[in-house]
Amino acid sequence: MTTPTLRPYQLQAVAEIRQAYQARHRSVLFVLPTGGGKTVLFSHITRETAARGNRVCILVHRAELLRQASASLDALDVPHGLIAANRSMDLSRPVQVASVQTLARRLHHIPPDFFNLLVIDEAHHSNAGTWARVLEHCRAARVLGVTATPIRCDGRGLGEWYSAMVLGPTPAELTEAGFLAPARVLAPPIGFDTSGLRRRMGDFDMSQAGQALQAGQAMGDCLSHYRRYLDGQTAIAFCCSVAHAEAVADLFQRNGVAAASIDGRMGPANREYLLAELGAGRLKVLTSCSLIGEGVDVVSVAGCILLRPTQSVSLHLQMIGRCLRPQPGKQAVILDHVGNILRLGHHLEEREWTLEGTPKKDREKAPSVKVCPQCFAAMPSARQTCPDCGHQFTPERRELQHVEGELVEVQRREAKREQGQAQTVEDLIAIGKRRGMKNPRGWARHVMAARQAKGQWRKVA
Ligand SMILES: [Zn+2]
Structure with a gap:
């Protein structure tokens, strides 16, 4: 039997997801960037959950995802049934991989308390009516939604379906750790x-x-x-x-x-x-x-x-x-x-x-990316120098004097980013002085304290 070695951040995610259930959340949303190994992660959770005598159903909305989840369970030696069109169901298996459309049509065969855990792949789709029918039917089950982008196409969140969210590493962190290519x-x-x-x-x-x-x-x-x-x-x-x-x-x-x-x-x-x-x-x-x-x-x-x-x-x-x-x-x-x-x-x-x-007011806002006019490299707009060709951007202060709204927002974001990049109290004091603060030292201490209180600190790309 093959036992996969989960990556450190995957192990941490498993622990955090478990904590969320222990804190009495019924539905937990887990966010992991594309390429972070979400299928391996939920297959592992499925195996562990089934090993404790529970019934698990992995729900997908496309045939290819069904194959992918099934192959991942095979790799872990987890026997499972498939619930898909033109197939008969074998509900004696404690683990099922189901096409959500097919399962929704067959709900009358499945007692509401049959499954203990529903895993929802690509959970940003789970607002659609078909998903809602399944989730409402299986009221007794815990729900684990997994997605890289926990947002509906209209910009709304998934709070209607999930009460807790566990955030995996960011794409920048995965890249830094070598799990995604630069x-x-x-x-x-x-x-x-x-x-x-x-x-x-x-x-x-x-x-x-x-x-x-x-x-x-x-x-x-x-x-x-x-x-x-x-x-x-x-x-x-x-x-x-x-x-x-x-x-x-x-x-x-x-x-x-x-x-x-x-x-x-x-x-x-x-x-x-x-x-x-x-x-x-x-x-x-x-x-x-x-x-x-x-x-x-x-x-x-x-x-x-x-x-x-x-x-x-x-x-x-x-x-x-x-x-x-x-x-x-x-x-x-x-x-x-x-x-x-x-x-x-x-x-x-x-x-x-x-x-x-x-938030609605942020939906139409442009992201903080700019493109080098020399070589077309795209980079965070706070960068002063193009990392590809060395082009120097002229400071944007001049433009800001005559524009309100959008650009001011960009400016604020840049200020936040600059502040975010400062690693030490000294860096922060320097920023405070540059911005003409009355008490840069006090402000820097305040920022550091807030960071520690937040408990986590992520590097800016
Ligand atoms: Zn360039």
Whole structure:
């Protein structure tokens, strides 16, 4: 039997989740960035819970996630049943992996107190009606929701379903510890305007976006930027539609870069072949409009090319996460041609998750990212020097004299960031003096005391 060694932060998460249940929370939400190993973590919790004589159901909303969870349980030697369309149920197994749609249709077969624990994968979806039916039916069960982005697409939080939240490490911390690859993030000026795009189901209209991108500057740009920053290396290009993905693959192919597109209509053998070719480096660029939706466990690639504009933080971070699997000496390259990073933020940006969600007034606010005008590197807006090319940004004080609102907010955030980066009392005193405080020493002591009271201290990316 294989016993996985959980990483230190995963062990800590298991302990914190247990504490939350001991504190009488029935529903706990666990947040872990893409690539942090959430499937391994909940599989481990499932095994431990079942070993104590409990019945556990892992709920997923896509066939691929069902396969992924099932494979992860197999790796831990946890026998389990599957609840999915066109299959008969075997409820004698104490562990089940269920498609939420199928389970919701079969709830009349399942006593309300049957399951002791429900694990909800990709829990940011759990507001939808189907999930609600299952959660309300299994009233006796504890609930563990797992997600990288505990936020609904409308910016609301998940407090309706969860009363406690356990936060795993941030993407910056995972990167620092070597569990995610460091990345160069480049956001060249975009050649099309997302403000003209229609909205559908809470995101941009993909067929319209796909057409605009195929007609515009992004086509040429993605080839030239690939050549410049990733030449000869493997990459995934995220596209808007099957036609768009095929056009991009064709463009690379015609210009001597081995490329192919992959989509949901393809048979599994074909898809696995293309992914293996990409993994072996014989295929350089794989284009797709559905790779995230498919939940395919993608091989390690050197970069990702963002050609799919989105308004979903969750999708944004998942796309970038696809190229962050670490390897010795690897520095991933992220090429954003659609403005996602400026719209939704750098993947290392520290995000303040709460069960209440993003306050309404903050939802429309731009993230604190800026792009170097020389080399297009994206970085936290507090940086004075571009880490890639050394470009010096001019101080922004002048601009702030004549602008209110948005820029003032940016300024405040920068001030907070500067303060956050100060490690010692002396650093803080220096900031206090620079800001012309009457009593910088007293202020610095106050800030340090507040930090200690908070008990945790996270580094700014
Ligand atoms: Zn630069």
